[in-house]
Structure formats: structure tokens, C-alpha cells
Amino acid sequence: MKKIVMKFGGTSVATGKNIRHVAKLIANNRSEDCVVVAVVSALEGITNQLIQAAEEAKKGNREYIRDFKQEILEKHLTTAKEAIEDKQLEDETEQVLKARAGELEQVLTGIVFVGELTPKSRDNVLSFGERLSAPIVSGALKDLGLSSQHLTGGEAGIVTDSNFGEAGLLMNFTKYQVKKKIEPLLKKGTIPVITGFIAATQNGETTTLGRGGSDYTATIVGAALAADEVWIWTDVDGLMTSDPKIVPSAKTIHELSFQEATELTIFGAKAMHPRALEPARKEGIPVRIRNVFNPENPGTLIAKEQKIKPKDGVKAVTLVKNVAVITVSGAGMVGAPGTAAKVFEVLGRENINILMISQSVSEANISLVIQRNLLERAVNTLEIALLGRDFIREIMSEDDVCVVAVLGAGMKGMPGVASRIFSAVARKGINVRMIAQGSSELNVSFVVKENDGEETIRAIHKEFMLSKN
Ligand code: ADP
Ligand code: ASP
Numbered sequence: 169m170k171k172i173v174m175k176f177g178g179t180s181v182a183t184g185k186n187i188r189h190v191a192k193l194i195a196n197n198r199s200e201d202c203v204v205v206a207v208v209s210a211l212e213g214i215t216n217q218l219i220q221a222a223e224e225a226k227k228g229n230r231e232y233i234r235d236f237k238q239e240i241l242e243k244h245l246t247t248a249k250e251a252i253e254d255k256q257l258e259d260e261t262e263q264v265l266k267a268r269a270g271e272l273e274q275v276l277t278g279i280v281f282v283g284e285l286t287p288k289s290r291d292n293v294l295s296f297g298e299r300l301s302a303p304i305v306s307g308a309l310k311d312l313g314l315s316s317q318h319l320t321g322g323e324a325g326i327v328t329d330s331n332f333g334e335a336g337l338l339m340n341f342t343k344y345q346v347k348k349k350i351e352p353l354l355k356k357g358t359i360p361v362i363t364g365f366i367a368a369t370q371n372g373e374t375t376t377l378g379r380g381g382s383d384y385t386a387t388i389v390g391a392a393l394a395a396d397e398v399w400i401w402t403d404v405d406g407l408m409t410s411d412p413k414i415v416p417s418a419k420t421i422h423e424l425s426f427q428e429a430t431e432l433t434i435f436g437a438k439a440m441h442p443r444a445l446e447p448a449r450k451e452g453i454p455v456r457i458r459n460v461f462n463p464e465n466p467g468t469l470i471a472k473e474q475k476i477k478p479k480d481g482v483k484a485v486t487l488v489k490n491v492a493v494i495t496v497s498g499a500g501m502v503g504a505p506g507t508a509a510k511v512f513e514v515l516g517r518e519n520i521n522i523l524m525i526s527q528s529v530s531e532a533n534i535s536l537v538i539q540r541n542l543l544e545r546a547v548n549t550l551e552i553a554l555l556g557r558d559f560i561r562e563i564m565s566e567d568d569v570c571v572v573a574v575l576g577a578g579m580k581g582m583p584g585v586a587s588r589i590f591s592a593v594a595r596k597g598i599n600v601r602m603i604a605q606g607s608s609e610l611n612v613s614f615v616v617k618e619n620d621g622e623e624t625i626r627a628i629h630k631e632f633m634l635s636k637n
């Protein structure tokens with residue numbers, strides 16, 4: 169029996185019509201010898217709206233919360249009505265949606281009362297996006313005469329630590345639990361519809377895996393169930409040579425190794441969770457990225473290195489937004505061993521992930537790129553830990569920047585790639601503020617001002633003629 173995990177992103181389930189289409193895709197791909205497990209995102213834009221509602225609740229804005237609850241409920245009820253024809257099934261779904269929207273209002277009201285938004289309560293609020301979409305998708309499947317059940321990530325057995333906001337997966341435990349909960353459903357011929365992005369601690373507290381986490385959920389479930397393939401359905405034809413919204417001539421890359429694809433996703437392609445490919449790579453499960461609106465297109469296949477011969481040269485150029493640069497400097501750092509280690513240790517303890525590092529040859533400064541929303545915490549932590557020391561003079565930060573990453577296997581063996589990249593950028597009069605070459609040497613990445621990001625991407629895409637491949 170073949171087993172496929174299919175994940176549907178925000179745009180794929182944005183409207184009732186899209187959800188019907190998704191249900192049909194699932195129905196068409198399942199057969200007597202192929203079972204499907206679905207993983208779904210929140211409806212497009214909902215997670216961002218929930219973030220805002222959580223912030224308003226923290227400010228004590230009760231009126232906003234009341235209106236918001238009504239709006240979000242109506243949006244999902246309309247979607248359900250459009251997605252499900254059978255009256256009784258629609259009523260059943262409506263009951264679930266009303267109960268969940270009521271619970272959301274209670275959580276937000278709780279935040280209003282305490283006037284505090286902890287990472288834990290924020291995760292609780294964010295979980296409602298997927299908790300409201302999964303029942304509709306499941307209802308649409310039943311409407312087609314199929315057996316289906318919706319489950320939260322926690323109910324499906326995905327267990328994490330309690331690092332709320334970016335929770336760490338406990339894979340062994342998860343494997344055991346997911347198998348125990350999902351396999352009996354598959355045996356009965358029921359299609360599980362699992363909420364992406366959200367999971368739970370061992371005590372059952374709701375956690376989230378970090379933005380874009382539904383892709384990660386899909387590969388976690390795929391690995392736990394030893395699936396044959398994981399299909400990530402989205403709104404573009406696959407992983408492309410650049411973001412087609414910025415570079416309209418971008419082309420789909422048909423095949424990639426896990427190593428290349430991981431590099432691509434870490435550097436922002438398809439807004440995928442940076443860990444999303446890890447579970448599939450470990451278990452050697454091929455991942456396909458396909459367009460829900462163009463299912464005839466085979467999309468991108470990501471598979472083991474042996475299956476795919478990496479072609480040399482530049483394959484893609486991506487833009488990482490929402491980042492910031494911190495520069496730690498002081499002449500005394502020259503020859504003071506352990507400064508870099510100290511910086512990494514301090515940030516690591518705070519769970520702040522460093523995306524890029526560069527140190528100047530004189531060693532008088534170290535620059536780091538981190539997520540922009542962690543900037544304040546990172547700078548405070550570094551100041552407390554480092555400024556007392558006589559060899560650190562200054563900690564500076566810039567938050568109007570972005571990272572441009574040029575990716576592809578075999579770049580290291582190709583002299584002149586870096587010079588072509590930076591000449592192309594220089595011809596546009598764009599200033600490069602920091603450069604790093606990843607240790608894997610699959611990429612060259614650098615920092616420019618945020619306003620220059622899109623033009624930089626287009627210049628490099630053109631220089632390497634990526635739309636011609
Ligand atoms: P989903 O909701 O399906 O998870 P996302 O919005 O998270 O979809 O990711 C898909 C989007 O990623 C595309 O619509 C595209 O604009 C963007 N994107 C950025 N870089 C790339 C790339 N290199 N290849 C494909 N898509 C990209
Ligand atoms: N809904 C979540 C987000 O917007 C997870 C996802 O879509 O992958 O980040």
C-alpha cells in the first residue's frame with residue numbers, strides 16, 4: 169500500500185471553492201492501493217490577523233477582540249458554506265467552527281485581563297488559524313462521500329519541547345505517537361486532516377513550530393509514518409530560480425538534492441520553514457512541490473543525492489526579508505580568543521538563531537544576521553554580557569536590510585562566480601554591506617539595504633541567465 173502525505177498551503181485553502189478543489193485532488197490521488205494523509209495551513213492571511221489580534225488583546229483593546237471574533241467566524245462560516253454542499257455536514261462543521269471561535273475569544277479575553285502576552289499564550293492564539301481550517305477541509309472530503317477526520321497536530325501525536333513560538337520537535341516520541349494515532353485511521357479508510365504548524369508539549373500545551381511550519385508538519389508526519397512521498401501543494405509550479413513575484417521570468421527547477429533544496433529554503437525560497445526538509449531527508453523520503461492550480465505540472469522533485477546529479481553552477485537567487493544585522497566591534501578584539509564563541513554562546517542560550525556570520529580580516533568586528541523580530545532581545549542580551557568587557561567597544565544594529573543568497577551546487581569549483589555576482593550588483597550602483605560564504609559552499613550570501621533587495625535579485629537572475637535553463 170502506497171502512502172502519501174499531502175500538505176496544502178494558505179492560498180490552496182483560501183476560499184471554499186479552493187477547498188473543494190483540494191478535496192477533489194485528494195480524492196483523485198487516493199485509490200485502493202494508495203492512502204493519503206492531508207496536512208493543512210490556515211486560510212491565507214489568517215495567521216497574520218491572529219498575530220495582530222493577540223497584540224491588540226495585550227493592549228487591552230476589548231472592542232477589537234469582539235469584532236475580530238465575529239469577523240473571523242463569519243469568514244470561516246462563509247468558506248465552509250462554499251466548500252460543503254450537504255446541509256447536515258455543513259451544520260456539523262458550523263458547530264465546530266462556532267465552538268472554536270468562542271474558545272479563541274476566551275483566550276484573547278484572558279490576555280486582555282492579564283495585560284500580558286506570553287509566548288505560550290501567543291502560540292495558543294496562533295493555533296486557531298489551522299484549528300479553523302482543518303474542519304472545513306475534512307467536511308469537504310466527507311461531502312465527496314469519503315470518510316475523514318480532522319485532528320490538531322497535538323491530537324495527531326506531534327510532540328515538542330516547550331520553546332513556544334519555535335518549538336523543538338521530539339522526534340522519537342512523535343514517531344511512536346503519530347503511528348499509534350494515524351495508522352488505525354488509515355486502516356479504516358479514513359483520511360486524516362491534520363492541522364499544520366501546531367503541536368503540543370508532553371503536557372498537552374499547544375505549541376507552534378515557527379512561521380511556515382505546515383511544510384515541516386507534513387515531513388514530520390511523512391517520516392513518522394514512513395510515507396512513500398510527501399507532496400507540498402502550493403500556489404507556484406515548484407521551487408523556482410527566484411521568487412516569481414519579484415522575477416516574473418523565474419523558472420521551475422525540476423530536480424534538486426536535499427542539500428540544495430535545504431539551502432534554498434533556509435535562504436527564503438517558498439517561505440518554507442528552514443527545518444521543513446529535515447525529517448524527509450533523514451528518512452530518504454522524496455518530497456515533491458506542486459502547484460495546486462496547475463496539477464498537470466510535475467513540479468519540483470527533491471530526493472537523495474544519488475538519484476540526482478547536481479549540475480554545476482548557479483541555480484537560484486533568493487531574498488530573505490525581515491532580518492537585521494548586529495555588529496560587535498572593538499579594536500581589542502584582535503587576538504582576543506573566544507570573543508566569537510562568547511557571542512554565539514550568549515545568543516544560543518537565548519534561542520536566537522544566527523543566519524549569517526562574517527568577521528573582518530582585521531578581526532576588529534564580527535557581524536551577524538538574525539531574524540528582525542529578535543533584534544531587541546539579541547542586542548540587550550549582548551550588551552549585558554559583553555559591554556562590561558574592555559575589548560568590546562560597541563554593539564551596533566541595522567534593521568532596514570535584507571539578505572540576498574545565490575545558490576547552487578558546484579559553485580565552489582567555479583572561479584569567477586563571486587566576481588560576476590558582485591559586478592552585476594555594482595553596475596546597479598547597489599552597495600553591499602556584508603558578505604558571507606556558507607560553509608557548505610553551496611551559496612554566496614550578502615546583505616544589502618532592504619530597498620535594494622528586489623533590484624539586486626533581478627540583476628543576478630539576469631546575469632546568470634536563470635530564465636534560460
Ligand atoms: P504556501 O501558502 O503554499 O505555504 P507560501 O506563500 O508559504 O505558500 O510559499 C509560496 C510562495 O513562495 C510563492 O507564491 C512565491 O511567491 C514564494 N517564493 C519565494 N521564493 C520562491 C522560489 N525560489 N520558488 C518558488 N516560490 C518562491
Ligand atoms: N499558518 C502558518 C503561517 O502562516 C503556517 C503555515 O502556513 O505554514 O506561518
Ligand code: MG
Nearest residue numbers: 177380439440
Ligand atoms: Mg507557507
